[in-house]
Amino acid sequence: MENYNQTSTDFILLGLIPPSGIGPFLFVLIVLIFLMALFGNLSMIILIFLDNHLHTPMYFLLSQLSLMDLNYISTIVPKMAYNFLFGNKSISFIGCGVQSFFFLTLAGAEGLLLASMAYDRYVAICFPLHYSIRISRRVCVLMVIGSWIIGSVNSCAHTTYALHIPYCRSRAINHFFCDVPAMLTLACMDTWFYEYTVFVSTSLFLLLPFIAIACSYGRVLLAVYCMNSAEGKKKAYSTCSTHLTVVTFYYAPFVYTYLRPRFLRTPTEDKALAVFYTILTPMLNPLIYSLRNKEVMGALRRVIEKICSVKM
DSSP states (O other): OOOOSSSSSSSEEEEEEOOTTTTTHHHHHHHHHHHHHHHHHHHHHHHHOOOOOOOOOOHHHHHHHHHHHHHHHHHHHHHHHHHHHHHHOOOOOOHHHHHHHHHHHHHHHHHHHHHHHHHHHHHHHHGGGGGGHHHHHHHHHHHHHHHHHHHHHHHHHHHHHHHHHHHHHHOOEEESSSOOHHHHHHHHSOOOHHHHHHHHHHHHIIIIIHHHHHHHHHHHHHHHOOOOOOHHHHHHHHHHHHHHHHHHHHHHHHHHHHOOOOGGGGHHHHHHHHHHHIIIIIHHHHHHHTTTOOHHHHHHHHHHHHHHHHHO
């Protein structure tokens, strides 16, 4: 068994992919998922930018979700792939802090952005006559900026704490990225206070928004049920189910991971759950929002037709 104890300030990421056996297959699968996520999210951003029919608050927020997902998966997978290919599991102290900062910023910002998207649909379906007033371009920009700022402030606090506590045990982090709770298992001090702040942050950024989204969609589904238009009902149900799928897939593993006390957590389970919100969700979001959305597919056809007409 390899000995990962060391005296340098570098950390060791034990990783997700085993070096042999099923390891190469998992590596190829993760790289393919990464490429699909990059292509899918970049395509959504470009498509929303190019097609005038998608220049609405709903799709502006969706483009920001794609931007976050693009950065999200890029924060985690390239380093993990590099470590596997070159057999170098180390990450510098500063590099670990930078990765942790971006991960926490994007995680918090995306949680708040999903709540903003739910609010947008809530107003659009329940208060259609007030939609242009309540959800203006300015309001959307403020919601996005607020998500980024609040997420970065929360991330800065957690990362600063993690980088200033003493580490006196092995510096081998049993994870595939610098997840702060996984880092704290190496600390040589009692971190009960920090674990309490993780509980508070998770409740504020994930649990409460998830509850708010669930309640708002309960109200939305009731409003949809009372609609007279069959086409309107179908479109509203499709929008709600799409967003709820994304929300559940993102929030549930996160909440389950970070709200459990330390003695109920295991590194293997934490890594398996982290795959959902760091790798799979950024890949699935553009697929779910595009394949189940007629407006997006229509915009894609229009853009392709324009490109083909220009070439001809």
